[in-house]
Amino acid sequence: MKNFSLPFIPDRGQKPREKGLTMMMDKGLSLSETAHFIEANEGLTDIVKFGFGTAFVTNQLEEKIALYKAHNIRPYFGGTLFEAFYARGMFEDFLRLNDKYGLDLAEISDGSIIIPHDEKCELIRTMAQGRTVLSEVGSKDSGILISPNKWIKMMSTELEAGSWKVIAEGRESGNVGVFRPNGTAHTFLINKIIAKINPNDILWEAPIKNQQVWFIKLFGANVNLGNIAPNEVIPLECLRIGLRGDTFFESLPEDYATRLKQVNSDEGEEDDDNNI
Numbered sequence: 001m002k003n004f005s006l007p008f009i010p011d012r013g014q015k016p017r018e019k020g021l022t023m024m025m026d027k028g029l030s031l032s033e034t035a036h037f038i039e040a041n042e043g044l045t046d047i048v049k050f051g052f053g054t055a056f057v058t059n060q061l062e063e064k065i066a067l068y069k070a071h072n073i074r075p076y077f078g079g080t081l082f083e084a085f086y087a088r089g090m091f092e093d094f095l096r097l098n099d100k101y102g103l104d105l106a107e108i109s110d111g112s113i114i115i116p117h118d119e120k121c122e123l124i125r126t127m128a129q130g131r132t133v134l135s136e137v138g139s140k141d142s143g144i145l146i147s148p149n150k151w152i153k154m155m156s157t158e159l160e161a162g163s164w165k166v167i168a169e170g171r172e173s174g175n176v177g178v179f180r181p182n183g184t185a186h187t188f189l190i191n192k193i194i195a196k197i198n199p200n201d202i203l204w205e206a207p208i209k210n211q212q213v214w215f216i217k218l219f220g221a222n223v224n225l226g227n228i229a230p231n232e233v234i235p236l237e238c239l240r241i242g243l244r245g246d247t248f249f250e251s252l253p254e255d256y257a258t259r260l261k262q263v264n265s266d267e268g269e270e271d272d273d274n275n276i
Contacts, residue, residue, distance in 0.1 A: 009241050010221035010251050015072055017046055019200045020222030020240070021165070024233055025207070026075075027051040031060045033230075034067055041233045042071045047105060049226070052080035065101050079109025079136050079167075087113055091123065098131065109136035111169055117154060121161040128162030134203065135161075138169025138177035148192035155197050165203045165224060168193075178204065185214045199223065212239055213246045221251070 002009075012020055024045050029037060037045075048068055055061055055077050068075040077098070085094035098106050106127055110120055120135070127133050135158040137151060146154075155166045169177030178186050178193075193202070203224040206212045209232075215223045221240040228236055238244045242251040249257040 008252050009243075012221060012237075012240065015043070015046060017222075019224060021046040021203060021224040021226075022228055022233060022236060023047045023049055023203060023224075023226030024230055025049050025051045025227045026054070026064075026230070028054050028058055029064070029230060031063055031067070034064050037230050038067065038071045038073065041230070042073065044233050044237045045073050047226075048073055048075045049078050049107070050075065050081070052078045053084055054078070055081055062101060065103070069102070074105045074132075076103055076105040076107055076134070079107040080112060082106070082108055083110065083113050086115070086123075095127065103131075105132045105134065107134045107136060107167070108163075109167070111136060111138060117157070121157055124158055124161040124163055132164045133162055134165050134167055135163040136167040136169055148189050151189065151193055152196045155193065155202070159197075159201055165201055166197075167203045167205060167226065169205060179211065183208055183211065185211060190218075209235070209239070209246070212236055216240055216247055217250060 022045055024037075024041070024047075026034070026048050028051075050058065050061075058064065065075050082094055085091060085097070108120065108123055108127060115123070124133050124135055137154045137158065138146065158166050178190055180186055199219050203226045204215055205227040206215055206225045207227040207229065212225055212228075215225060216239055221242075225236065235244070239247050242248055249261060
């Protein structure tokens with residue numbers, strides 16, 4: 001989606017992408033809102049999550065799924081819906097539900113309930129037979145802390161079990177998992193993770209702009225980001241390619257920043273004060 005040419009714009013690749021994914025979180029768009037979203041964002045959106053359990057009560061769900069799929073956007077049910085089925089002993093029913101709606105992408109998570117990790121990996125193996133699996137790591141409860149080594153072990157074993165990407169928990173609020181309660185990135189944890197796990201295999205939930213900026217500055221334009229609001233997909237793309245102030249100089253040659261970057265300076269203020 002380029003209306004004109006500019007040099008020094010990062011290559012974002014063509015869909016279907018393996019990296020640089022944008023996951024939009026659909027929390028109940030109407031069918032007409034979905035059509036409008038697609039009209040504006042089709043080329044920028046890779047996957048769409050029906051957030052938490054919204055698929056249960058969303059009107060015209062089948063039509064919405066068909067609309068996303070017709071425009072090369074892969075929809076899937078949020079991990080909380082999987083957990084709701086699993087908690088009721090209905091894992092096979094969840095698989096059949098995905099088949100009913102023709103979803104080839106499915107999420108397994110344990111952010112709200114306890115699933116022994118060996119069992120979770122077995123569920124991933126089962127689900128990966130004929131489906132693409134996203135598995136989420138991290139708790140939705142801010143009071144539950146997971147050590148960096150445990151994050152690494154869970155991510156690596158889930159990838160080995162067949163996950164396409166592992167989702168790093170951040171919630172729609174952006175204040176748990178890989179984020180601190182104030183919404184800033186948990187840099188020590190993230191640095192530990194990426195020392196062992198390929199960042200291209202991770203989809204970072206990052207609903208807030210400063211979180212998106214942080215990941216783009218660390219990994220570049222083609223970082224996988226999720227839980228993006230429908231009206232934030234285009235702004236996120238501009239962050240990725242350096243067409244917003246927050247990332248303006250990220251893809252420009254170094255000498256551009258040297259010549260053009262604004263810096264704080266008190267020079268000249270004394271003369272200005274004397275002329276008041």
